[in-house]
Amino acid sequence: MFYALGDIHGQMAQLDRALALIDADGGGDADLYFVGDLVDRGPDSRGVIQTIIDGQNAGKPWHCILGNHDLMFHQFVTSAKVLHPEILSGKTWLHHRLGGVRTLASYMGATELDHPGWISWDHANEHGLDPASDSLLAAFADAAKDAVPASHLDWIAALPLFIKAPHDHIFVHAGIRPNVATDDQAQSDLIWIREGWLDYGGELDAMYVHGHTALDFPQHHGNRINIDGGAGYGRPLVPTLFDGAGWFTLDDNGRTPLHP
Template identity: 35%
Template sequence: MDMRDTIVYAIGDVHGCHDELRALEQKIQLDARQFRSRKIIIMLGDYIDRGPHSRRVIEHLMAPPPKGFLRVCLVGNHEVALLNYLDGYLSREPWLGYGGRETLFSYGVDPDRLTSLYGSSEQADARIREAIPPSHVDFLRTLPVMVCSEQFVFVHAGIRPGIALEAQDEGDLTNIREEFFQAAHRLDRWVVHGHTIVDVPTLDGRRLDIDTGALQTGRLTALRIVGKYGRLLSNKE
């Protein structure tokens, strides 16, 4: 992505917190009034699971972005897990325990009741999979895994050190932690990411984690980047 003459607002993990996302977007819209440059919102993934309103979050992200903005939604490990379940690569119970149960509740489905009706069967899985509208599934399948510019990388979890960006593995980009953290001072670009909850986003070498645990804390965080300068915004400010 060419970030010249562009204001970027990166938003951390949402996890079904629809109201917090809408409130943060309103703060971003107010903040952006001072700039005339192109404005882009980059969502860092994990829109679903654990929180109460996964369906509403997906519907919101599928709709047009706030007026005057472009929006790019990256994929997180929780979106990957949902797609793996739908495609038969991840079995039901691990996915439900991963946060899928709350996601299904948001679609009006009680997986435990279906399991009691059908037992642990393919029929129960079929009913559960039918609960996710095809348009939502299609949207999730289109999500890119990373956005980068000459100076910045935006990704859900991080990058594997020593590997060129174009050769990075999707599993690392959506799940990595320690190997990435340990290499923070050797990175050649600024990496903005989520995935790992922090109390306060703080620069560690050239990485900045902006996942402030919206579900647990009620605080959803965005990073505004103008040139080489950043500022944190929150729905709670």
């Protein structure tokens, strides 16, 4: 038996609730898989990462995959990168819809982010980075380097792109390119893919469990399971589990089967 959690997106209170539900189900010592996107949009990305690190350091069998938001956070702090070609709208990681500023606030404090020039830059750059603001961007990246613990950056950098789990399950953040061997998948597909994956109804070499594309509730699609229930948009973080025979979701009333 093992448990899994979808995209958390900085929602520390939801993570606490989900872990309590897993404990109540008897899974406190069971394997738990996180499918990435731990940060952005929610108020406490720092707390989410620290909670998972602390659990692993305490010996809990917790396994985590790299999500695209985790990668964007790491790349901003280490290289001030905010533009990503996979974001077709041209919005930067710091745009309010992507939520990077809220992640920085959890490390730096909201007061430091109240700089008038920064607020103006954040709201004005809806479709990409204005080169005239490079110096301001660099200043905030430098401030982030001072605020974000190296242990968090090192931990994110070491996260795998997929994890093979028992009973022919594979955990991945976004999905895969169908008909390409798992070990040959491109990073950009594993953490960003939608087109060619979400509409694929054919057989796969394993049951893929993923997040990335927010739903109203986890859904079993037959050949894949999407467990991103939209916590990044204010919906509950729903724990899921596989008992060796079938999939379930967890809530205050216990288990509910998750059927295709």
